[in-house]
Amino acid sequence: MTCIVAIDQGTTSSRALVFDESATVIATGQVEHRQHFPQPGWVEHDPLEIWENVRESVALALARASLTRHDIAAVGITNQRETVVAWDPSTGTPVHPAIVWQDTRTQPLIDRLTQEHGRHAFVQETGLPLDAYFSASKIRWLLDHVDEGQARAERGEILVGTIDSWLLWNLTGGPDGGVHATDVTNASRTLLMDLRNRQWSDTMLALFDVPLACLPDIRTSSDAFGRVSQTSLLREVPITGILGDQQAATFGQAAFAAGESKNTYGTGNFVLLNTGSQPVFSDNGLITTVAYELESGELAYALEGSIAVTGSLVQWLRDSLGIISTAAEVEELASRVPDSGGVVLVPAFSGLLAPHWRSDARGAILGITRFTNHAHIARAALEAVAWQSRDVLDAMVADTGTVLTELKVDGGMVVDDLLMQIQADALGVPVVRPEVAETTALGAAYAAGLAVGFWESMDQLRSLWREGARWEPRVDSEARERAFAQWHKGVDRSLGWAD
Numbered sequence: 001m002t003c004i005v006a007i008d009q010g011t012t013s014s015r016a017l018v019f020d021e022s023a024t025v026i027a028t029g030q031v032e033h034r035q036h037f038p039q040p041g042w043v044e045h046d047p048l049e050i051w052e053n054v055r056e057s058v059a060l061a062l063a064r065a066s067l068t069r070h071d072i073a074a075v076g077i078t079n080q081r082e083t084v085v086a087w088d089p090s091t092g093t094p095v096h097p098a099i100v101w102q103d104t105r106t107q108p109l110i111d112r113l114t115q116e117h118g119r120h121a122f123v124q125e126t127g128l129p130l131d132a133y134f135s136a137s138k139i140r141w142l143l144d145h146v147d148e149g150q151a152r153a154e155r156g157e158i159l160v161g162t163i164d165s166w167l168l169w170n171l172t173g174g175p176d177g178g179v180h181a182t183d184v185t186n187a188s189r190t191l192l193m194d195l196r197n198r199q200w201s202d203t204m205l206a207l208f209d210v211p212l213a214c215l216p217d218i219r220t221s222s223d224a225f226g227r228v229s230q231t232s233l234l235r236e237v238p239i240t241g242i243l244g245d246q247q248a249a250t251f252g253q254a255a256f257a258a259g260e261s262k263n264t265y266g267t268g269n270f271v272l273l274n275t276g277s278q279p280v281f282s283d284n285g286l287i288t289t290v291a292y293e294l295e296s297g298e299l300a301y302a303l304e305g306s307i308a309v310t311g312s313l314v315q316w317l318r319d320s321l322g323i324i325s326t327a328a329e330v331e332e333l334a335s336r337v338p339d340s341g342g343v344v345l346v347p348a349f350s351g352l353l354a355p356h357w358r359s360d361a362r363g364a365i366l367g368i369t370r371f372t373n374h375a376h377i378a379r380a381a382l383e384a385v386a387w388q389s390r391d392v393l394d395a396m397v398a399d400t401g402t403v404l405t406e407l408k409v410d411g412g413m414v415v416d417d418l419l420m421q422i423q424a425d426a427l428g429v430p431v432v433r434p435e436v437a438e439t440t441a442l443g444a445a446y447a448a449g450l451a452v453g454f455w456e457s458m459d460q461l462r463s464l465w466r467e468g469a470r471w472e473p474r475v476d477s478e479a480r481e482r483a484f485a486q487w488h489k490g491v492d493r494s495l496g497w498a499d
């Protein structure tokens, strides 16, 4: 049997999935990595732990599928985006822990640049506002805090990249000829790429003083990136697909036409709307990004609403409040009550991203009475996931006039049937989950498979999409809008809390 391997390196775990030609998952391997919070607002990962976990998850998946490298036509990579790794190419040793997308340590630099230029000064160039979420300020911080960082980066003695580049370089041999490249979707999250020509922007490199010598080449998402090195289980297999995880999910959902969208529920939530071959800019707090570009010339941009805290809110209920012992228990706890009893939970743990973009917001639980119990808090947490998604989808409708008739969903949280019902109720349109909810990995597999002729066309990929489950809205519009207004009251209270 010939298959494709997709590596999905996410915020909480690394997965490897083996897909056959019908886009069915044959086997998976998954390994979680540690989250480091060395100071408030800081989030770090160990790049070597991630690389090791990727190797282990590939080994697990191949063993479970009883396959060897001879059965694998190509490898695709998809990854948590914006997270930055810097390493010494002579040894392959990271010069600092990875700075994760959620990390806000660079807020002072962003504040200074915003004062000087204005928050939206580079939106036409990059699609993005000046924000600590994106890679550029994290790269600047790394080069400032590593011994002789800037000088070594200028000489190419430090390489810098997002997680896809770190994995690609290691997979293709590391110090022995590793390829330093990235794809256009990952590059579009750095604040350093020119959105129109899809190459590093001189203006942005100068603004953040990032040397070109340390950065990867930007390639299309379905490209001949290199072959896996001799030391790997997958040796000689070509790596032919790379996409940032949210773009990969969009591709895996076959949202190939302008107006098609998806919402992925992972550590955070990310809604992407395909806007076609030209970038569309938002008046309502969304960002503009590249959805995909294929070697064949197919190019699509997207509007994106990025929500920082959704699945991680469930982790917080588990790890910090201790009101559940596994993530899955949130559904049972929340279903003990018919509603949140008037409680609104705004999970602005390090500010709010789309559509508010308020770094001064902080988390709030409002409306607590003597009647409130754990179940109400759990229910309010699920409602917060749904309302945050509604805020972003409303912004998309306002920006593009696209009418939402149903919402395609995927990601780790969509196994939660109660959450899916709450989401349908919050939107007033059906929520639809595909049979293969691992659309992130599937998108990377599709990109890799298209490049080697494993799949022939995007039409063929579209025909592989199969509906798995559907939730119809159950509340009337008056009740829905009343609850939504209550949510906004909570959001207003959370703003301006941090200095």
Ligand SMILES: Nc1ncnc2c1ncn2[C@@H]1O[C@H](COP(=O)(O)OP(=O)(O)O)[C@@H](O)[C@H]1O
Pocket (backbone or CB within 6 Å): 010, 011, 012, 013, 265, 266, 267, 268, 310, 311, 312, 313, 314, 315, 327, 328, 329, 330, 331, 411, 412, 413, 415, 416
């Ligand atoms: N049954 C569940 N109900 C609600 N949330 C869940 C459930 N199972 C997992 N989660 C949440 O989903 C997230 C993991 O989703 P995943 O797509 O694997 O994330 P990532 O790609 O960001 O690593 C975790 O934050 C976890 O709290």
Ligand SMILES: O=P(O)(O)OC[C@H](O)CO
Pocket (backbone or CB within 6 Å): 009, 010, 011, 012, 079, 080, 081, 082, 101, 244, 245, 246, 266, 267, 268, 306
């Ligand atoms: O790893 P995930 O699924 O939480 O996705 C993270 C995003 O790519 C961050 O922008």
